[in-house]
Amino acid sequence: MTKNLKIIGKPTPKIDANIRVTGEAQFGHDIQLPNMLYGAILRTKYPVAEIISIDTSKAKKLEGVKCVITADNIDVNNISYRRDHPILKKGQVNCIRDEIAAVAATSKEIAQKALELIEVKYKVREGIFDPFEAIKEDAPQINHFIDGKYPNKNIAEHFHYEHGNLDEEKAISKYIVSHRYTLPRVTHCCMATSNMTADYSKTDGKLTLYSTTQVPFLYQRDIARALKMEPSKIRIIQVVIGGGFGSKLDMYPYEPICALLSMKTGQPVQLIFSREEEFIASPTRQTxxxxxxxxxxxxxxxxxxxxxxxxxxxxxxxxxxxxxxxxxxxxxxxxxxxxxxxxxxxxxxxxxxxxxxxxxxxxxxxxxxxxxxxxxxxxxxxxxxxxxxxxxxFKGEITKQGLHFNTCGHKEALETVIEKxxxxxxxxxxxxxxxxxxxxxxxxxASMLHVGGGAKIYPSDGCGTTLKIDPFGYLTIITGSSEIGQGSETVLAMIASEELGIDISRIKVINTDTDIKPWDVGVHASRTSFVAGNSVLGAVKKLKEKISPKAAQLLKTNVDDLIYEKGLIKSVINESSIELDKVVRAIHFKEPGELCIDTYFFEPSSEFADNEFKGNVSxxxxxxxxxxxxxxxxxxxxxxxxxxxxxxxxxxxxxxxxxxxxxxxxxxxxxxxxxxxxxxxxxxxxxxxxxxxxxxxxxxxxxxxxxxxxxxxxxxxxxxxxxxxxxxxxxxxxxxxxxxxxxxxxxxxxxxxxxxxxxxxxxxxx
Amino acid sequence: MLSMVDFNVISPESVDELILEIENNQSNNFRFGAGYTDLLLELRKQSGPKINVINLSKLNDAKFSAIEKTDDKIRIGSLITAGELVKNKEIQELFPVLHQAANSLASKQIRQVATVGGNICTASPAGDIATALVALEAICEILSTKNEIREVPIKEFMLGVRKTALKKNEILRSVVIPIIYADTKIISDFIKIGTRKSMECAIVSLAYHFLLDDDGIIKHSGIAIGSSAPTIKFTQGACDFLIGKKIVDFTDDDKKVFADKVLEYATPISDIRGSEWYRKKVLHNISKSILE
The missing domain is CATH 3.30.365.10 (Aldehyde oxidase/xanthine dehydrogenase, molybdopterin binding domain)
Structure with missing residues (x-):
């Protein structure tokens, strides 16, 4: 890394800063589509109850109400990775978030009024709110949709990991401490509340979702499974996201509900949480x-x-x-x-x-x-x-879990903060x-260790990038990765600017549309700069393989002697130079008559953990x-x-x-x-x-x-x-x-x- | 969750118009709107019949919207904002407790619109400005539709949570704080207990205002506690305990006796902001601290 860097490492304002501070950015709350309806969800009054009956007749009669759905008039699959979560609940409710019915109406006020007109009869039941109570053998089963993976009916998930000889190490321990710690339930508090605008076309059966997801391709698959649709008929357009922090990694009931309301009415439907609803019905950190x-x-x-x-x-x-x-x-x-x-x-x-x-x-x-x-x-x-x-x-350490610390700043970090x-x-x-x-x-x-080079959890931890240089010398980066406020599109533009010598003001980043952008697993595990950054580097390399020979030919020099700088391609040998856009035009409009466009997919070299959870996953x-x-x-x-x-x-x-x-x-x-x-x-x-x-x-x-x-x-x-x-x-x-x-x-x-x-x-x- | 009660807004510009509107609305459901920092939240939570909001922000009347000082008192209009109180130099010098209380209310943004009248008439046991005014033994000046003024000591004005001595044909016009001149020294401050530095509703609060003579002897003492009982309490017994004594003479036992006397007025509840135990404990601790 002795290369003299031009923009990498220099303070660079976010390329989306202007639209964010001026209010021009289109958050989900700002979307207005022709004939758009407003959705609202009726949630349970009680955390645990039997639902005796749901009467939506009065709500349906209210002027302006276009659609009321309950579990009885939708055809869907359960959601969540354990498939234990019905989108709308019938028969019983199990927590205070539970969705019972949803409406679409011509105004937010009418939608709200319609919810008040839905009559639900409950038989309130005692709940179990303590995991130590729930795990007892005689506790009643809480979730009735699980697959029986575990013998105890209330166990949702179990992990066991071990390495080394615990008994031997205990025996040589002169000091042993034991303690119990309790961690609270906290929530993301995203400034933009959960929102979605769904637009279903009854003509061609395509569903467009203006969504805040941070994992658009996994989301496309999840929505498709929930709604029994073909994934490719679903187009995810990511709106400007007012805070993610991991909250948009999963799909929650409100999202397929909003889509269903649009599918039933054939009109766009927008569903936005109030702040109170956001606190009650959006995910939390695990307690x-x-x-x-x-x-x-x-x-x-x-x-x-x-x-x-x-x-x-x-x-x-x-x-x-x-x-x-x-x-x-x-x-x-x-x-x-x-x-x-x-x-x-x-x-x-x-x-x-x-x-x-x-x-x-x-x-x-x-x-x-x-x-x-x-x-x-x-x-x-x-x-x-x-x-x-x-x-x-320490550097070079291979931990007993199989993590390879090729580089490791732990000791230096500790020494620094102790000194400071x-x-x-x-x-x-x-x-x-x-x-x-x-x-x-x-x-x-305190110290911490976290993956810093992606995480091999899904079948692929990769990211695709398409680069396109237009005849005017502007670069478009079409990346699979997503911007959720973390600054990734700026970093990707900086990387491309560094490598191609194109000023960052001439770089556009396209990253919001699953119909256009190449695959990426999504924003999680602090992976975007590493994985999407490497993907951009790979795409740059391929693109240069197209541009450099032409530039070398025009400059009468060798490919190896070229540098890309300030919009020019220069020869370090004969000091001649040519504008990048001229080379692009030469390739495009003359011999060989090609577009300056290329695509690359980067897959990190990490490995999957084995069935003992060992392996170099990042x-x-x-x-x-x-x-x-x-x-x-x-x-x-x-x-x-x-x-x-x-x-x-x-x-x-x-x-x-x-x-x-x-x-x-x-x-x-x-x-x-x-x-x-x-x-x-x-x-x-x-x-x-x-x-x-x-x-x-x-x-x-x-x-x-x-x-x-x-x-x-x-x-x-x-x-x-x-x-x-x-x-x-x-x-x-x-x-x-x-x-x-x-x-x-x-x-x-x-x-x-x-x-x-x-x-x-x-x-x-x- | 989105629902908001339907309301009309009426904006009188003079006291005559105001009186007329209050009279006109005697058989209606109506509320006064000044800074709206509490009222908007309330309206959002309510449903039911339409509400008429008598908007006071266009009212042009010095008694409602000025701070006037004479030799023996300061009159504060009920439309004075917390921000205006904070900026007022005379209040800062004469009544540091009120300055501090106003300055610890919510956040700077909210202080620019929240009013003295609103803080009092909301009759929250946690009202910051109201707690300071109780310590200062302020007098409420109440205007009726007969265009007459009725005076009520502030500790008798707030009757319980969201309950005041105001009749339906009355409005709080102003509060008056008597100026008792100290020979030398004012010891006066507002202690607000919360978990963060702004946007807090007091878990407990303590307002105190002592006047000392040349020898350091306490000649006057006013102490009030907030968020410790259904209403803000003036702790007469604790005030009396201090009169004629010097702070430097207090032993640790005296401080404890004093704190115990403050606590006699505290009957706090346990809620999500703090338990009864915590409120009492911390009130005892900070009561002692003001004599340290």
């Missing part, structure tokens, strides 16, 4: 209970981890149930660990179900592991920084004064460490985060501006998870479905965030880059909890660390 036992030898080297996780699956299954696939990597491979057993069970309850959320289980796993490491350090009497550096991962927090401006209150001082300060550390791995200083008010229990120091192995900085946005946004999201956010649920009801009582951090709460990129230049990444999107959120809550624990000398074992929990902990201590 779970961790039981962790871990050991260290006399020198502080980690020996084993024995982990049992119980996940509250909710009433149906979504991707939340598969988060153990990611969590087990943290336990098997973050810091060196000779023996590990990880066992997770996702249990059906009558609570709302979880989807995927930035970090995919990793913030929960990292919290449990990093809290345990602090407890081990205390047990040993070792410093919390030293024990981490001693056990840190030492030099902080806030003097620590001397420990002898702790008993008398109102404000106490503490420092906490092309690269990202590491990050954070150190946090907090101040705890022992009178009120309030925790003030003073500074967060972030050192992250990003491989290579592609766009410093975009990267800073990811880091700052991630840290603030992690801080919300640590201190404020929780969907409060009582017997299946959500008690705070609004921003008034669901506490998202505001700009006023943002601490000092200090970022130190670690550039390890991974040979497989574009210019050496790795995935960065999820990492900044993952260790934050763990580091904050560790800092609070350090400040007040009590163990923090659940999130969020509310003022009340802090005061109670202090009360119990003194």
């Amino acid at each position: 779970m209970i961790y039981d962790v036992t871990a050991g260290a030898d006399e020198n502080g080297r980690f020996t084993f981890r024995d982990v049992r996780v119980t996940l509250d699956n909710g009433a149906y299954t979504s991707w939340g149930a598969t988060t153990p696939f990611v969590m087990m990597q943290t336990f098997s491979s973050l810091y060196q660990c000779p023996a590990c057993r990880f066992d997770s069970t996702s249990v059906y309850t009558n609570n709302v179900y979880a989807g995927s959320f930035r970090g995919y289980g990793n913030p929960q796993a990292t919290f449990a592991l990093e809290r345990t490491i602090d407890m081990l350090a205390e047990e040993i009497g070792m410093s919390k920084s030293e024990i981490r550096i001693l056990n840190a991962n 927090v030492k030099g902080h401006t806030h003097p620590l209150v001397p420990s002898q004064e702790w008993k008398t001082k109102r404000y106490k300060r503490g420092v906490g550390y 092309g690269a791995y990202a590491f990050a460490s954070q150190s946090v200083e907090v101040e705890v008010d022992t009178y009120t229990g309030n925790v003030k985060v003073l500074d967060v120091y972030v050192a992250q192995d990003v491989g290579k900085v592609l766009n410093p501006l975009g990267l800073a946005g990811q880091i700052e946004g991630g840290v603030v999201m992690g801080m919300g998870y640590a201190l404020l956010e929780e969907l409060i649920v009582d017997k299946g009801m959500i008690l705070n479905p609004n921003f008034h009582n669901y506490k998202l951090p505001t700009a006023m709460d943002v601490p000092g965030i200090h970022f130190y990129p670690i550039e390890t230049e991974d040979s497989l990444g574009p210019y050496g880059a790795k995935g960065v999107g999820e990492a900044p959120l993952i260790p934050t809550a763990a580091a904050i909890a560790n800092a609070v624990s350090d400040a007040i000398g009590v163990q923090i074992d659940s999130l969020p660390v509310t003022p009340e929990k802090v005061l109670r902990a202090l009360e119990e201590k003194f």
Whole structure:
């Protein structure tokens, strides 16, 4: 990577920044189609009930109502990867999100009025809201659509992983700690609420969905399966997405419902969630209970981890149930660990179900592991920084789970944040004064490991790119990847600009239409810069193989002597040059009479995990460490985060501006998870479905965030880059909890660390 | 979830017009609209018969929309916004507790529209400005359709959650805070307990305003607590405890006795924002803290 880079690594504003800040961007809420109807969904009044009857006759008679659907007048398949989720429910409801009926009407108000006119008779039943109750043998079956994969009727998903000899490692462990951790239910809080506009043509049987999905091709397949259609008759057009964060990785009932309303009426139908509905009916981060036992030898080297996780699956299954696939990597491979057993069970309850959320289980796993490491350090009497550096991962390490760390910035990241927090401006209150001082300060550390080069989960982890240079020298990148605000289209344009010497203002990125763009698995696993970036590089290479011979011919030089720069192709030998567009025109309009267009598909060299979940599933791995200083008010229990120091192995900085946005946004999201956010649920009801009582951090709460990129230049990444999107959120809550624990000398074992929990902990201590 | 009650808007521009509109609406369902920060949310949640909103934002009357200082009092119009209170230098100097309370209300954006009258008439036990005004023993000036003014001490104005002493033919025109001149020193502040730094509804709040003489002896004391009972409470017993004493003389035991006296007025509930235990605990702690 000694190449002198022109735009890569330089702060570059997002190419979609202007339309976003001026309001020109077309979000789903802005779409208006001719003859468009408005859809609305009737949800259950009670989390658990038998449905005795549904009477839609009054709603149907209301003027302006075009269509009312219930489970009885639709022909569909169940959804979710476990196929355990009916789109509309009949006979019984199992959680407060349950969809019973839907209407399409000529206005939102009429649609709403129609919902009020639908009469549903319920027989309310007792629910089960605790996974430990639901897993008991005598508990009634909650979900009746499962396939009997597991002997216990309320188990939705189970993962078991192990490596090393647990008994031997336990035997040589001088120090062993055991602890239980409880992680809350939080939600994405996307600024744009869930939305869809469906447009079905009865003439040709084609369905166009203006959707916010972040996985358009998987979505096309899922919608087709749900609606019993041919996938290619479904066209997904991705609108500007007002926040994804993993929430749009799965398909939820409202989406096929909206499509069905359009199919029944033959008119476009738009369905938009209110904020309250968004809180109640959109996915959450998986709530779970961790039981962790871990050991260290006399020198502080980690020996084993024995982990049992119980996940509250909710009433149906979504991707939340598969988060153990990611969590087990943290336990098997973050810091060196000779023996590990990880066992997770996702249990059906009558609570709302979880989807995927930035970090995919990793913030929960990292919290449990990093809290345990602090407890081990205390047990040993070792410093919390030293024990981490001693056990840190290293370059060239092949973990027992089979992850290959070709590059690894773990130790450097740790050393950086340990050093930086030492030099902080806030003097620590001397420990002898702790008993008398109102404000106490503490420092906490945490690291994280996450895939950074895609994740081999689906049959393909690839991404296709088509490049087209027009006769005027402008480049169009048609990429399979999607922009959900993470800045990927800017990075892809930067890569193409770097390689072809075309100014970024002359590059267009087309990435929103499944009828046009080549296949891509979607936005997840922090993969887009790595996979789509490599795909662009591959396409550039192919395109240059077409352009360079012509340029060499025109410049009377060799192909190897050409450089692409500032819209020109230059010969480094005879210093002659020619405009790129001239070469394109020569190829197109003269000999050989071809378009300057080419397509490339990049598939990462990673491998699938075997049936023991072992294998090198990613092309690269990202590491990050954070150190946090907090101040705890022992009178009120309030925790003030003073500074967060972030050192992250990003491989290579592609766009410093975009990267800073990811880091700052991630840290603030992690801080919300640590201190404020929780969907409060009582017997299946959500008690705070609004921003008034669901506490998202505001700009006023943002601490000092200090970022130190670690550039390890991974040979497989574009210019050496790795995935960065999820990492900044993952260790934050763990580091904050560790800092609070350090400040007040009590163990923090659940999130969020509310003022009340802090005061109670202090009360119990003194 | 989208439904919103249907409403008419009437916008009187003078007190005469206002009185006329109130009279005209005596048999209707009507509400006053000033900053609309609470009212819009309420209207969105409601259904039922049409509501007439008497919009006060076009009303042009100094008594409603000015801050007037005389020798012995400050009159604050009910249409004064929290943002205007924050900017007012005389309030900042004379009544720091009110300045701080106004400044901790919701967010800067909301403070530009939320009004003093709205904060009082919503009669929330968590009202920030209202809690400060209770500590300052403000007097509510109520205008009736007879064009007469009735005076009610603010602690008697708020009767319970969303319940006030206002009759249907009355409107809160202004509040008056008496100025009691201190010889030397004012100790006055508003402590709001919440989990984040803005956009908070107090879990508990404590408003206090002490006037000290040259020797540091407390001559006057006003203390009110918010979010601790069905209405904002003036803690008379705790105020009396301080009179004639010096803060520097208080022992840890005195501080505890004082905090206990504040707590005598607290009958908080447990809700999703905080438990009864937490509210009492933290109120006790911050009560002690003001004597430290």
